Amino acid sequence: MSDQTETPQETLRAATDENALRQSWATLLGTVVKPDEVRALIRYSSGRITSVTTGDRVGRGRVAAIDDGVVMLTLNGQTRKLTIGGV
Secondary structure, three states, X not given: OOOOOXXXXXXXXXXXXXXXXOOOOEEXXXXXXXXXXXXXXXXXXXXXXXXXXXXXXXXXXXXXXXEOOEEEEEEOOEEEEEEEOOO
């Protein structure tokens, strides 16, 4: 049994479509939370997509935590929550 699933074609298209997601400086596309790996895919307003883990820089902030569908960032002493699709 595999713990990976196929990504729907609609999701793959939306990940690179500039108008598919609400515009923000960064949008969370998805998270991977496993005992040996915690990562998140973030799309910047420029369209660039990057994979991050706890402690990585995102813009001027830093990834404080990653959970299923949520990334917590710290920026200027404040915490900001990113959720999938920006909602």
